[in-house]
Amino acid sequence: MNEKRAAAYRLSATVALVLAVLTIIEYVAGVYWPSPVVLMLLALFKAVAVLNYFMHVSRLWTAEEEH
Amino acid sequence: MSLMSLGLVRGLIGQALGTLAGLFLVTLIRVLAGMDPIWAEEPAWVTGAVLGVIGFLIGVGALTDWAKWTVGIPTPLHHGPPVGKPAWVRYFSVDYNHKVIGIQYGVTGLLMLMIGGAFAVIFRTELSRTGLQFLSADTYNTLLSMHGWAALMAILLGIGGMANYLVPLMLGAEDMAFPRLNAFAYWLNVPSIVLLMTSLFFGWDGGWTVYPPLSVIGSVGYQFVFYSIFTLGLSSVLGSLNLIATILRMRPPGMTLFRMPIFCWAILATSMIQLTATQLIGLAFLMVSFERLLGMGFFDFEKGGTPILFQHLFWFYSHPAVYIFVLPGLGIISEILPVFARKPLFGYRWIALSSLAIALVGFLVWGHHMFTSGYAEYLRVPFMLATLLVAVPTGVKFFSWLGTIWGGRLTFPTPMLFVLGAISVFLIGGLSGPILATVASDLHLHDSYFVVGHFHATIFGGFTFPFFAAIYYWYPKITGRMYNEAMGKLHFWIMTPAFWMMSIGQMSVGVMGMRRRIADYDPALGVEFGHILVTIAGFAIAFSILIMIYNLLHSAEVGKVAGANPWRSRSPEWQIPSPVPEHSFAAPIAVVGEPYDYGLPNSTYIRMAGAAGDD
Amino acid sequence: MSAATAHAVAAAHAGHHGDHHAPAVDNYKEQLRNNRLGLWLFFISETFLFGGLLAVRFFLWGDHRPELDQFIGLLVTSVLLLSSFTMNLAEKGMEHGDMKTFSRGLLATAVLGTIFLLGVLVFEWGLFPAIYQGHLTPWDNVYGAVVFAMTGMHALHVLSGIVFIFIVWRLGRQGHYTPQRHWGVEACAIYWHFVDLVWIFFYPALYLIGTPVH
Ligand SMILES: [Cu+2]
Numbered sequence: 001m002n003e004k005r006a007a008a009y010r011l012s013a014t015v016a017l018v019l020a021v022l023t024i025i026e027y028v029a030g031v032y033w034p035s036p037v038v039l040m041l042l043a044l045f046k047a048v049a050v051l052n053y054f055m056h057v058s059r060l061w062t063a064e065e066e067h
Numbered sequence: 068m069s070l071m072s073l074g075l076v077r078g079l080i081g082q083a084l085g086t087l088a089g090l091f092l093v094t095l096i097r098v099l100a101g102m103d104p105i106w107a108e109e110p111a112w113v114t115g116a117v118l119g120v121i122g123f124l125i126g127v128g129a130l131t132d133w134a135k136w137t138v139g140i141p142t143p144l145h146h147g148p149p150v151g152k153p154a155w156v157r158y159f160s161v162d163y164n165h166k167v168i169g170i171q172y173g174v175t176g177l178l179m180l181m182i183g184g185a186f187a188v189i190f191r192t193e194l195s196r197t198g199l200q201f202l203s204a205d206t207y208n209t210l211l212s213m214h215g216w217a218a219l220m221a222i223l224l225g226i227g228g229m230a231n232y233l234v235p236l237m238l239g240a241e242d243m244a245f246p247r248l249n250a251f252a253y254w255l256n257v258p259s260i261v262l263l264m265t266s267l268f269f270g271w272d273g274g275w276t277v278y279p280p281l282s283v284i285g286s287v288g289y290q291f292v293f294y295s296i297f298t299l300g301l302s303s304v305l306g307s308l309n310l311i312a313t314i315l316r317m318r319p320p321g322m323t324l325f326r327m328p329i330f331c332w333a334i335l336a337t338s339m340i341q342l343t344a345t346q347l348i349g350l351a352f353l354m355v356s357f358e359r360l361l362g363m364g365f366f367d368f369e370k371g372g373t374p375i376l377f378q379h380l381f382w383f384y385s386h387p388a389v390y391i392f393v394l395p396g397l398g399i400i401s402e403i404l405p406v407f408a409r410k411p412l413f414g415y416r417w418i419a420l421s422s423l424a425i426a427l428v429g430f431l432v433w434g435h436h437m438f439t440s441g442y443a444e445y446l447r448v449p450f451m452l453a454t455l456l457v458a459v460p461t462g463v464k465f466f467s468w469l470g471t472i473w474g475g476r477l478t479f480p481t482p483m484l485f486v487l488g489a490i491s492v493f494l495i496g497g498l499s500g501p502i503l504a505t506v507a508s509d510l511h512l513h514d515s516y517f518v519v520g521h522f523h524a525t526i527f528g529g530f531t532f533p534f535f536a537a538i539y540y541w542y543p544k545i546t547g548r549m550y551n552e553a554m555g556k557l558h559f560w561i562m563t564p565a566f567w568m569m570s571i572g573q574m575s576v577g578v579m580g581m582r583r584r585i586a587d588y589d590p591a592l593g594v595e596f597g598h599i600l601v602t603i604a605g606f607a608i609a610f611s612i613l614i615m616i617y618n619l620l621h622s623a624e625v626g627k628v629a630g631a632n633p634w635r636s637r638s639p640e641w642q643i644p645s646p647v648p649e650h651s652f653a654a655p656i657a658v659v660g661e662p663y664d665y666g667l668p669n670s671t672y673i674r675m676a677g678a679a680g681d682d
Numbered sequence: 683m684s685a686a687t688a689h690a691v692a693a694a695h696a697g698h699h700g701d702h703h704a705p706a707v708d709n710y711k712e713q714l715r716n717n718r719l720g721l722w723l724f725f726i727s728e729t730f731l732f733g734g735l736l737a738v739r740f741f742l743w744g745d746h747r748p749e750l751d752q753f754i755g756l757l758v759t760s761v762l763l764l765s766s767f768t769m770n771l772a773e774k775g776m777e778h779g780d781m782k783t784f785s786r787g788l789l790a791t792a793v794l795g796t797i798f799l800l801g802v803l804v805f806e807w808g809l810f811p812a813i814y815q816g817h818l819t820p821w822d823n824v825y826g827a828v829v830f831a832m833t834g835m836h837a838l839h840v841l842s843g844i845v846f847i848f849i850v851w852r853l854g855r856q857g858h859y860t861p862q863r864h865w866g867v868e869a870c871a872i873y874w875h876f877v878d879l880v881w882i883f884f885y886p887a888l889y890l891i892g893t894p895v896h
Pocket of ligand 1: 386389432433435436
């Protein structure tokens, strides 16, 4: 059980880290090379990560155990 | 029993108190901050309006259960009329039964229809002669603007009535997916109506479209309109959310999406628009409100804004809104036609998908309201083409109806008459549409009475006639008694020709040069006779609706007992007693066949568990 | 789907008419799925609200933007991102019966959310000139107007999210949730993430896209 829990927290941290890296890339891109398309694409990546890992959108269509 | 046991009364008191609190709060803040002058109309009334709505919701009790949840008190759903009070009390209080809420919506809708109609009849009378007879130009403008929003409220409420009452019954479901949210969404409408009626007191003159800059510089009455419609919009969003969840999640076993009663498809498509597009009109109205409050220059050229932005936001909702208004009605037509033709609905899937297609294409056409606005010219033709595209799925519906009627064994009780009337009137509206969608002719007809004729035909054909058909058709299910057929037919035979006359009259005075939204016109236009005809028709329609109201009230007392299924329908709601008991279905239902196989031998749509054979 | 629904219908009816209680598990599961769908439909609706604000920004500003403090922008964005992480930890804590992480995660999220709000009020809005002299007002031009509209609407959602967090935190401490049943926690968490999601698009739209004007 503890194993599972630790893995869950690790996944959480990994996603947050990826988001942080993307945000920094976004910032640097915004300052030096502010292409709207690139910036919106980066935002889209972040959004997909949040939708998938944090908002677990897939729970809408997968019947799983109770939560 | 005291008046205070009526939620409605408590709500109205709550709204009054909330409004006073808002006025007081803003004034207090201004005193404390040493602002001059102490009385500031705009922020005071806006805060009052917002707190008034909250006050109403608290007073009526629409928030009580949720408030208890936040501190962990469970609130089991109460079923049946309130304990120790007369049964009718539940219609004036928060009640979670979808059938009660459906009636609440429907009756409020009829009430608003009459109020909105009364405004129209008053200013219509003024128009029957050139010159100003008994209204000032300002009063005329206010009445005209009020007519617009009161009528639109009536439509949204009427749709809410049909959807709330019928959808769970048609799905064989116990109730909506979220009963509390359902009640909350209904009760938002009442403070919204109060706000709209308050705006009458201040006067406002922008028409229902309330374009800036007029709506920025006009009286504080506009603010009441904005927050009234914002509240109404919130109701739309939450109500449609509930309906979508109900349709997607509460269907009985065997009822695939393509085996639902067709009305549910119409409501699904309508709700998809309501859920999304409504946010844009809410945003637009908030933005004007804050331009007035804080001088935020969204629509102000001097600050870098533009009024055209408002038109984009407004029509992004308000064009699709037309489909919100008519899709349920078109669904009613498709629902009722096969019953009285005793034939399968022609092209069920095509009708179902055409509703979705209309809803989706409807999002891409808003710019056809703006051909003369001064927006970029290259936008005109794409918007024109997209608009003309709407004629395709609409045409699909028309031909499906014709195919259903073709070779049927038709009978013509009042609901069927209204369905056929709806088709004829909608045809007038439909055929005048492409003329306005075409840039060249629209530049000539824009803001003329032709437009008035067009959209009244669309709305009467797509909403009012089908709504009346629905009222007559489901009246025996709701009350257990039959309406008076002779009076129903009288209603129809007054209203339909009168409406044709009104429509053709409005369009022809428009073509002759009559502009919309003006209190007076030049006698040299030669439109006076047309206006007299339109006014007479307006009065005839109003009178015929009064006949219906009398019929509905009277027949509830003396009408002959209708029985469970007077129309021999296959739909689930007709397989249970009339009036529908508190728990609609005594046993779960299962779907085993197609919904509209009328006249086909040995075909069964639903089976009720535990019930004796139903085929 | 249909089998599950049949169970739910049966359960609902047994609950109303029979003396014995319907199998509560089925009811809860069905209601949970309804609730999830309902909340996501609400998000779809809200997406049109925030999408409308983005459309307003691009319509009025085009490829320009006001000069905003880049450091503050990055800071509040990072704070909100961090709050999403702590919120996710809180939810996972609840799922795995780790009440400490649940409780602390929620509190951390509320604190970070409050810092974000203060950042907006103090630095973007310049409400407290004693601390920070803002240079935008809602009434001067459309640059200020749109900044205030977008951040204001978003801040309203952050604020309601913080209220939501406190309600859930209190109920959680009182033992209203279990690892198996905690729709309230899930709803609060994904609502918070949705508010973060909005900012993911608002941040570049407000701070990064377009050439700054003075
Ligand atoms: Cu339109």
